[in-house]
Amino acid sequence: xxxxxxxxxxxxxxxxxxxxxxxxxxxxxxxxxxxxxxxxxxxxxxxxxxxxxxxxxxxxxxxxxxxxxxxxxxxxxxxxxxxxxxxxxxxxx
Amino acid sequence: xxxxxxxxxxxxxxxxxxxxxxxxxxxxxxxxxxxxxxxxxxxxxxxxxxxxxxxxxxxxxxxxxxxxxxxxxxxxxxxxxxxxxxxxxxxxxxxxxxxxxxxxxxxxxxxxxxxxxxxxxxxxxxxxxxxxxxxxxxxxxxxxxxxxxxxxxxxxxxxxxxxxxxxxxxxxxxxxxxxxxxxxxxxxxxxxxxxxxxxxxxxxxxxxxxxxxxxxxxxxxxxxxxxxxxxxxxxxxxxxxxxxxxxxxxxxxx
Amino acid sequence: xxxxxxxxxxxxxxxxxxxxxxxxxxxxxxxxxxxxxxxxxxxxxxxxxxxxxxxxxxxxxxxxxxxxxxxxxxxxxxxxxxxxxxxxxxxxxxxxxxxxxxxxxxxxxxxxxxxxxxxxxxxxxxxxxxxxxxxxxxxxxxxxxxxxxxxxxxxxxxxxxxxxxxxxxxxx
Numbered sequence: 001x002x003x004x005x006x007x008x009x010x011x012x013x014x015x016x017x018x019x020x021x022x023x024x025x026x027x028x029x030x031x032x033x034x035x036x037x038x039x040x041x042x043x044x045x046x047x048x049x050x051x052x053x054x055x056x057x058x059x060x061x062x063x064x065x066x067x068x069x070x071x072x073x074x075x076x077x078x079x080x081x082x083x084x085x086x087x088x089x090x091x092x093x
Numbered sequence: 094x095x096x097x098x099x100x101x102x103x104x105x106x107x108x109x110x111x112x113x114x115x116x117x118x119x120x121x122x123x124x125x126x127x128x129x130x131x132x133x134x135x136x137x138x139x140x141x142x143x144x145x146x147x148x149x150x151x152x153x154x155x156x157x158x159x160x161x162x163x164x165x166x167x168x169x170x171x172x173x174x175x176x177x178x179x180x181x182x183x184x185x186x187x188x189x190x191x192x193x194x195x196x197x198x199x200x201x202x203x204x205x206x207x208x209x210x211x212x213x214x215x216x217x218x219x220x221x222x223x224x225x226x227x228x229x230x231x232x233x234x235x236x237x238x239x240x241x242x243x244x245x246x247x248x249x250x251x252x253x254x255x256x257x258x259x260x261x262x263x264x265x266x267x268x269x270x271x272x273x274x275x276x277x278x279x280x281x282x283x284x285x286x287x288x289x290x291x292x293x294x295x296x297x298x299x300x301x302x303x304x305x306x307x308x309x310x311x312x313x314x315x316x317x318x319x320x321x322x323x324x325x326x327x328x329x330x331x332x333x334x335x336x337x338x339x340x341x342x343x344x345x346x347x
Numbered sequence: 348x349x350x351x352x353x354x355x356x357x358x359x360x361x362x363x364x365x366x367x368x369x370x371x372x373x374x375x376x377x378x379x380x381x382x383x384x385x386x387x388x389x390x391x392x393x394x395x396x397x398x399x400x401x402x403x404x405x406x407x408x409x410x411x412x413x414x415x416x417x418x419x420x421x422x423x424x425x426x427x428x429x430x431x432x433x434x435x436x437x438x439x440x441x442x443x444x445x446x447x448x449x450x451x452x453x454x455x456x457x458x459x460x461x462x463x464x465x466x467x468x469x470x471x472x473x474x475x476x477x478x479x480x481x482x483x484x485x486x487x488x489x490x491x492x493x494x495x496x497x498x499x500x501x502x503x504x505x506x507x508x509x510x511x512x513x514x515x516x517x518x519x
Contacts, residue, residue: 063335066328070279073286080289084352122350135361144369151373155380162384167392181385204382205374228353229362233370236363289352 014088022082028075035068099127103137121289121296123227140227147212147224191334196341199334202241206234207330214288214322217295218314223322226289228281235281238333242276246340253342276336280329287325291317483508 043061047054081087106126127137158177169175184207188200213225224230246254258269295313299306487508491501 059331062324062328063331066283066332070283073279073283076286076290077282080286080293080353081355085355087355122352124350135365136358138362140362141365141369144366148369148373148376152376152380155377159380159384162388165388167395177381177385178389181382182389184382185386185389200386201378201382202374205377206370208377209370209373224366227362227366228355229359230366230370232359233363233366236367237370 010092011089014092015086018082018086018088022079025075025079025082029072032069032072036065039065039068099130099137102127103142107142121222121226121292123222138227139222140224140230143213143216143221144209144224144230146221147209147216151208151212187330188334191331192338192341196338199241199337202237203330203334206237206333207326210234210284210326210329211322214326215318217288217292217318217322223288223292225284225325226292228285231281231285232277234284234329235277238280238336239277241333242336242340243273245337250340250342254340257340280332280336284325284329287321291321480512483512 039061043057046057050057103126106124109124123139125136125138126142129135130137161173165174169178181204184200184204185197188203189197192199210225213223213230217223217226243254246257258266260269295310295317298310298313487504490504
């Protein structure tokens with residue numbers, strides 16, 4: 001067992017863990033998915049109740065959805081950083 | 094280094110990138126074309142080159158409009174004039190409805206920003222790398238919004254602006270500062286993440302075998318470039334306007 | 348010449364500054380060449396149309412005022428016409444009556460004069476006849492005198508004369 005761990009290249013280990021971390025980070029997309037779906041459902045309800053206010057409801061919904069999307073985008077950005085601009089590899093040397 | 098050398102290295106970089114792209118499908122990487130532009134320490138990447146291409150197209154368009162403006166009739170009789178009037182009027186209404194009639198001069202800034210982001214997002218359709226898929230571009234846009242938010246806040250309503258930091262209770266100050274700093278970060282990361290995420294997904298799809306690359310990428314391009322591009326442009330400009338308008342006291346808006 | 352997707356280093360900040368410059372230039376040029384001139388053009392057109400609408404409204408108001416004035420005048424003219432007509436009709440009728448009365452009067456005078464003339468003629472004729480009778484009587488008398496001798500003759504003569512005169516009934 002000890003030999004196995006010692007034979008692992010530390011850089012490869014960090015990169016592999018980073019890939020797992022990136023995969024975990026994009027789980028953050030669940031929240032915005034639920035939130036935006038809820039917002040869209042409420043928006044559809046509002047349009048059904050008040051079809052004449054369609055434009056205002058639409059832009060307000062988009063604004064809210066965009067704000068709700070932020071956390072998901074943070075997760076995506078962290079995944080992208082881990083995959084393409086990994087700061088952890090630099091710490092090895 | 095003189096101009097010809099710069100141009101030669103730039104052309105070599107483009108050739109190399111194109112040959113790489115032709116081997117591995119869609120290229121989502123940003124290439125450095127010139128390491129040190131005229132010894133100023135600034136580098137030239139795909140982002141800058143595509144930005145210049147977009148700027149050139151928009152300048153050409155603007156010059157054509159400026160020349161044709163003298164021939165514009167009071168009653169529009171050409172599709173071109175209708176189009177120009179429609180986009181300018183739409184932008185004016187957009188700004189006025191979000192920021193109030195008095196601040197409709199922000200249209201001058203947001204019109205350029207809107208055109209730049211929209212064409213940046215759509216330029217992926219032509220095979221270019223979108224400048225908005227680079228954090229430098231989106232961060233610069235987010236930074237300009239940040240600057241405008243606080244400039245207008247201090248300039249227009251100094252009392253309300255500084256009181257806003259101590260809003261629920263004074264020791265909430267660090268939280269307020271963090272939320273102010275998060276605004277440009279979330280603005281720029283939202284645009285960047287959407288566009289780069291879309292291009293990464295398309296880049297992954299383009300590495301698949303050739304027989305699945307018939308027709309399906311068109312749908313992906315329509316969703317990620319056209320739909321998401323348009324939506325993200327709209328959201329970026331609208332959120333910027335809302336954030337700026339939030340800091341301006343209501344009584345000065347009309 | 349390395350390729351990258353996301354680089355978080357000093358070069359990113361330089362790119363950012365470069366892009367900021369590009370964006371500011373782009374927005375300034377777009378605003379100067381496209382947005383502001385077109386907006387001014389639209390504003391000028393809106394102002395012009397607004398002015399035209401306002402002036403048209405003013406002219407419409409003016410025209411309505413004029414129309415009301417002329418309608419008033421027309422109504423007054425109608426009334427006046429009616430008045431003139433009735434007046435003329437009245438005057439005509441009056442004149443008619445006058446003319447008739449005058450004509451009657453004249454006819455009366457003419458008749459009277461004619462009557463008088465007739466009277467006079469009658470008188471004259473009477474006188475003439477009287478004179479003639481007298482003449483005839485004197486002639487008879489002279490004849491009587493000339494032929495007084497003959498009684499028969501005389502009687503015969505008297506009868507003659509009387510039968511001559513007997514026809515004249517109008518003297519009575």
